[in-house]
Amino acid sequence: MLTDRAELLAAVASMYYEDNLTQDEIARRINQSRSTVSRLLQEARASGVVEITVHYPWKTVPELEQELTSRFPLRQARVLAGRGKSYEDIGRGLGVLAARYIETLIRDNVVLGISWGVAVYHTVRAMRAERPLALTAVQMVGAVGEGDPLIDGPDLVRLLASIYGGEYRYLHAPLIVADRQTRERLLQEPRIRDTLALARRAEVALVGIGAPVAGVYSLLRAGYLNQADLEWLRAQGVVGDICARHYDALGNELDIELNHRVVGIELAALHAIPYVIGVAGGAAKAEAILGALRGGHVNVLVTDDTTVVKMLELAGYR
Numbered sequence: 001m002l003t004d005r006a007e008l009l010a011a012v013a014s015m016y017y018e019d020n021l022t023q024d025e026i027a028r029r030i031n032q033s034r035s036t037v038s039r040l041l042q043e044a045r046a047s048g049v050v051e052i053t054v055h056y057p058w059k060t061v062p063e064l065e066q067e068l069t070s071r072f073p074l075r076q077a078r079v080l081a082g083r084g085k086s087y088e089d090i091g092r093g094l095g096v097l098a099a100r101y102i103e104t105l106i107r108d109n110v111v112l113g114i115s116w117g118v119a120v121y122h123t124v125r126a127m128r129a130e131r132p133l134a135l136t137a138v139q140m141v142g143a144v145g146e147g148d149p150l151i152d153g154p155d156l157v158r159l160l161a162s163i164y165g166g167e168y169r170y171l172h173a174p175l176i177v178a179d180r181q182t183r184e185r186l187l188q189e190p191r192i193r194d195t196l197a198l199a200r201r202a203e204v205a206l207v208g209i210g211a212p213v214a215g216v217y218s219l220l221r222a223g224y225l226n227q228a229d230l231e232w233l234r235a236q237g238v239v240g241d242i243c244a245r246h247y248d249a250l251g252n253e254l255d256i257e258l259n260h261r262v263v264g265i266e267l268a269a270l271h272a273i274p275y276v277i278g279v280a281g282g283a284a285k286a287e288a289i290l291g292a293l294r295g296g297h298v299n300v301l302v303t304d305d306t307t308v309v310k311m312l313e314l315a316g317y318r
Contacts, residue, residue: 006049009043009049009050012026012037013041013050015029016037016041023037058096059080059081060078060079060080060081061079061308064077064305064308065078065079071312073296074298074299074300074301076301077300077302078097078101078300078303079304079308080302080304080305082281082306083305083306091118091119091122091281094119094279094302094304095121095122095123095124095126096122097302098126098302099126100126101300102127102206103128105203105275106133107135108134109135109136110133110135110136111135111136111198111199111201111204112135112137112138112204112205112206113138113139113140113199113205113273114137114138114139114156114157114160114205114206115140115141115153115206115207115208115243115264116141116156116175116208116218118208118218119281120151120206120208120279121151121156122279123206124160124206127160127163127164129163129165132164132165132166135161135164136161136166136167136168136198137156137157137166137167137169138157138169138171138198138199139153139154139170139171139199140171140199140205140207140243140264141171141175141263141264141265142171142173142174142263142264143174144174144175144222145175153170153175157169157170169195169198171263172192172195173192173263175262176224176258176261176262176263177263179261183262192263196264196265199269200272200273203273203274204273204274204275205275205277206277207242207243207270207276207277207278208242209240209241209279209285209289210244210288211284211287211288212230212233212240212241212246213285214227214230215284216282225258233256236254236256238256239287239288239291240285240287240289240291241288242267243264244264245264245267246258247292247295248291249290249291250291250295251291251292251295251296251297253267253295267297270298271296271297276300277302278292278297278302279302279303281303281304281307282306282307283306286307286314287314289301289303290315
């Protein structure tokens with residue numbers, strides 16, 4: 001007789017999902033009603049005894065991928081066929097496409113730099129390890145410290161390292177500090193200086209692409225900036241940011257105070273990293289992505305078809 005609740009849930013779930021027994025067959029085996037079996041299966045999923053992962057065949061759009069690589073200085077492009085999908089599904093799909101690409105690059109002793117954000121989170125969550133690897137995941141920007149910790153740099157480098165059984169390095173600093181002087185003092189700290197030096201030596205970097213648009217602007221959601229700040233940034237010509245470094249429509253990093261308060265890797269340093277994978281989707285980010293490509297800040301792009309069409313229109317190719 002099964003008396004432990006977790007054991008009962010596991011046994012019922014195993015009979016249903018692994019042995020392919022019907023609910024009626026399970027009911028007879030445990031001497032319960034079919035409705036009880038149904039409730040037990042629901043409880044097994046709700047309690048985490050059963051976790052279901054759907055490996056969705058995310059379709060890409062090869063013709064748009066080819067156009068991107070022919071028009072912009074990209075090593076590779078992955079374009080999700082996102083029409084009809086929800087914004088959340090598109091985000092998960094981009095993460096899967098980015099993860100599958102990164103898996104072709106990583107190996108023992110590789111250094112992989114991580115920024116922060118929802119797109120980066122979806123990518124890390126989609127990573128799968130065929131075998132342990134002695135990689136090092138390094139935080140490229142300081143911690144946000146507000147909002148959802150799962151999308152923040154410290155949790156992301158730790159999660160990625162745990163997937164492969166590798167190591168991780170924290171950047172022990174906030175993402176944005178009060179003034180330039182505070183930033184300069186932090187950059188003199190040996191642990192911060194050494195972590196950034198390691199980040200600059202990364203062979204692969206995974207970054208999100210931000211846009212100063214309400215609803216998608218991560219720095220606004222994190223509480224670093226308010227609506228007035230966002231409008232001021234747009235008035236200065238800001239179209240996007242990578243690693244909190246803000247740039248204009250041509251990809252030029254702007255000489256604004258905010259950029260001098262960031263603790264993290266510089267855009268110029270990203271250019272020296274062999275593979276910089278930018279993951280971003282949604283038409284609201286089209287201008288930001290276009291600026292990132294014009295500036296050469298990413299050399300691998302993972303996005304969706306609607307965003308690419310909008311981006312090509314902005315660039316005058318449609």
